[in-house]
Amino acid sequence: MTSTDTARVVHGPKRPGTPALEARGLTKHFPVHGGLRRGRVVRAVEDVSLALPEGTVTAVVGESGSGKSTLSRLLTRLIAPTAGELLLDGEPVGDSARARRGYAGQVHLVLQDPFSSLNAVHSIRYHLQRPLKLHHGLRGSELDARAAELLERVSLTPAERYLDKFPHELSGGQRQRVAIARGLAVQPRVLLADEPVSMLDVSIRLGVLNLLDELRERERLAILYVTHDIASARYLADTVVVMYAGQIVESGPAVQVTDEPAHPYTRLLLSAAPDPQRREPVLLRGRGAPPSLIDPPSGCRFHPRCPLAMPVCAETAPPVRPAAGDQVAACWLLDPERAPGTTPA
Amino acid sequence: MRTLLRRLGFYLLAGFAAVTLNFFLARLLPGSALQNALAKLRGANLDPDAIRALEAQYGTGGDHSLLSQYLTYLSSLLHGDLGLSTSQSAPVSSILGDTLPWTLGLVGTATALAFVIGTLAGIVVGWKRNGLLDGLLPAVTFFQSVPYFILAFLVMMTLGYFGGFFPYQNGYDIGRHAHLTPGWNGPFVTSVIEHGTLPALTVVLASLAGWVIGMRNMMITTMDEDYVLVAAAKGLPQWRVAAVAARNAILPTISNFALSISLVVTGSLVTEIVFTYPGVGWQIYQAILTGDYPLLQGILLVVVFTVLAVNLVADLAYVALDPRARKEA
């Protein structure tokens, strides 16, 4: 368990002022259904503190089961956290129905699969106008004008050609643009994107990523980009946050984390990632699969797979330590007392 | 184990619900019909003990509370006592004992035949996919969309009355010139089979389509699975590839069997009425004609328990056939 007596480290891009959205100690334990022993839980997300300042892209990287998708749903309030709190512009968010709707107008989530995130029975117009009606009370001709404008903002032009189409008449990339346009209709401060390009064809992925980057720039959105593709995280994000088994193990400026990873898990991910420039054969830094989150390993959750594990790793969870600059990692190797003479390279 | 226990719990609950419903149905019915029946019984020189028993059964005699009546009812059920038939002055259980074998023989055989033939045909039609057989499906649907007793009329008329291929009345030859002794003797058994043919054919025809179409659709769905293509890619003989698909496709079919068995049984009972077949169905008709509620309710209870038993067997078969279900268990 992460010790709570030490000062909490908030991950994410460092910017002056109040972040648009901040999560403090966000934790989610799902009850296990169907087990004979009651009270067992899946520790999907454990004590995550994350700040998303406006005009930044934060990438959350991890394997499946690392808790990154759960985190995005916690941040959208689609699921209720077991512990922790959310602050929107520094204010704790309320729990009333009104507060929830207000929150939905500030924080939006773009889902992974554009083929199923749009309802086949509704037109593009319907999809775009619902948030306009819900959050801005727009009526009549204003609706059409705004919907058309939204399509233009995601480069679906001329807009009239798309408004009356149905999802099945569009390509995957166009659908994902519509999904993003729907998010923009909300006029959110924060845009969460859960693997927004992984279902898309390779040649159109960059188009969608570049669109997100433009929105960050133009609309000053705080963007959270959830992905398993560390190369695209490096491409798009200001800050990369690496999750393993429900915990953040490393975070820092994107290029720094990918060029000089501090945590052995980040190094494992990088060594496994496809890299056409690789000359020498791959040396996989660690083996095995992520652990069960019902019964996670003691101490550092990565220690059973870690090639550099020390006795202390199995006993006590490592605290988050600075590595270099804004880069931090939760690893005993960064503790000068615990690992004298060993510096991760 | 857990899933199985859950299912078992469900069957207990369903059985209990049926028994309770049965109890209250009798009491919710407008009194007059029941009183009439009792009055008829009194006039029929029935043993006073029996009348008292009947009164107790319906709570019309003494001033027992509803709860105590209910408990009495439950305890007599547990002893296999289904009450007295008002029209036949005999215990319902003994009437059922006489007629149930006829129904079980007819409906059981017909349903089993229909299921086996239908499933096998569904496998073939699904596997051949584009064969001529597929074109026969609409024709098969004809039998599925016509109520059992209507189909029974049509079968009786075409093959029985006009065709003259089979007898279409009664369970065996009881005509004036017949000299049959019920029992395990050749002439009697032959007669029973002859008389059972048309009702059985009706039940088979009516329920066959459901199995054929269900199994065909499952075969086609399953054949789209990669593991069937893998079987073909392995160079296994055709029949082995088909077997892989069929083995997986049969699982939902078993669930469907359980779901539709109550419709099949009800339909079969009604078919008996058309053919004046001496089974439980015919007793239902008699009970309706004479307003014999104890008999009607006794039959209802037996049918419900039969259906539940078949469901339980189907559940067990499913768990036995699907390792994934076992794991959850």
Added chain:
Amino acid sequence: MRALRSPKVLAGSVLLLLLLLLAVVGPLIAPHSADWQADRTSGLPLAPSGRFWLGTDQQQHDLFSRLLSGGRDTLLISFLAGMFACLLSVVVGVTAGFVGGLVDDLLSALANIFLALPGLLILMVIMKPLPPSETSNPLLIGSVIALTAWAWGARVLRAQTLALRAADYVEAARVIGERTWRIILFEVVPNLLPILASAFIFTVIYGIGTYTALAWLGVISPASVTWGTVLNEAQSSGAAVNGYWWWYLPPALAVALVGIALALVNFGIDEVINPRLTSARTGRARGVVFRLGLTPVLKTAAPEPAAAPSNPVPLKEAQP
């Protein structure tokens, strides 16, 4: 509406409309009223003739008139039963599927119990004591039949709702802050419509069978003549044994015809629900045989392949 292009569906729809039309105008165009009797003295049914197209029954009612008049209540009640049952199954199925948890467990158990109960027998027990004034009320009879018919639809709808509840577009609707009732009504239910339509058709088939059976067995005696009551009179007069086929055959065929029309329409709905099950016909029509694991080879010079079945050439044992 592409479903209408299928000849089966077209035939079914036309047949169904025709039958519905007959049910409406039947009593008006019938040569006689349903209760009209030809000759009160004769005790024998008359076979079909030029005067009585479908003959008469023992009471010398004109059976053709009775057939025309009998459809109205029969169809009205079975469609009412279908509607009520669908309403019930939507409420139960969608609630169970969408709410989940204990509510789902209870509603599913309830549906399963109703599936195991023999509906017709229960209806007999319930309806036998009802006076004719009540059994001729279509609304009452329709809803009582519906009580025994909703479980199947509820089960199917629940399963589908369960799948839809997890669909991304439902989650997306939550994300933009849609209210739950709106999500159910506008996101989930529209996607259930094909299944609902199919459930409706099956319930109507069940309804017509059940209602006719109840009348045939004399469990209910509606005030007006229906196909079921004609069958009931035929049954109690031993029409089958005595060979009065014109007495019971026409109403039986009429019921069968409604069932077939509905089943044909259902083919079209099936095509919408599961296109896979019907789509492979295209190739066969052109003489190409598709077999799993044996992709056909149609080598032609023409850019558009012509219709010619592949002839597997016997293997030439390859030369080294």
Added chain:
Amino acid sequence: MTGEPVLEVRDLCVDYGVGKGGVRAVTDATLTLRRGEVLGLAGESGSGKSTLAYAVTRLLRAPGVITGGEVRFHGPDGVLDLLEADAATLRRIRWDQISVVFQSAMHALNPVARIDAQLTDALRAHRAQLGPAERRERAVELLRLVGIGEERLRSYPHELSGGMRQRVMIAMALALEPRVVIMDEPTTALDVVTQREILDELMQLKDRLGFAIVFITHDLSLLIELADTIAIMYAGRIVELADAQRLFHSPRHPYTLGLLNSFPALHGERVRMEGIPGAPPALTALPAGCAFHPRCPFALERCAHDVPRLTEPAEPDGAPADRSAACWLHTGGEQVPEPLARVLGSTL
């Protein structure tokens, strides 16, 4: 590219549907797979890469129809055209000579059969002389080959993790020591670490057992690390075919170039990349001429109506090309844009 050919595909054409409703999914595909080689087939969804592979094995599902070409398999008994072969011949060759690993092992393993049964059923069909004990021994051996313990023999697929299932699938494909293994996105559904582990094992097994691999994927960056030769497919045609390193460092087709520019790098300076404008066309509405021309930054006037054939490009240094591309830019006379005219220093 030294080994002798095991599988030669010539002018293969595949349609979905027959007659008016049919669309061409693969057009004039020509490929050669050599012994012990990894041949990569890369392309986006709808490019025809999987269609091509399944058509070659005659495993393509309805309404797929092969409408032309030949597929010459060089087996132990000589050369055989798989498109002329009858069902019995195909059955004999399948798995024994050519096996397939599917994308999702979750779906490719029979959920109601145990692992050992699925490992040995092909042995039963093809090696009738083996007894039950020998088959079981072989199953254990195969599992060990992919790093799975004997105790998993009696497991059902749902009891295994995703990575383990894919390993079982690979073990299964190697059961009869085939000459060719066709792999359709075999690791796409897996996490990167598991993917890497399995690919490492696969390459070791390939070196040890000497089979050739046709590796289908949309992930070109992975393929470059993995494959000897790569064929890039677009809208049903092979648009470029070259040695992996040369394809990476000196692409000749604009689509290949665009594809390579669609994968952000793991190293170096962060630069804005553009990918490829537009979206891949639907097979039902292919542009005239070169199907890529509406998205191509270098499109010439003739690209809009003439379909380029796969030919050897004239190399800038005059060296023998030993590669091919289907692009009018390389047919001589045109000024080849710089990114498509690079020369890879070393000859491979």
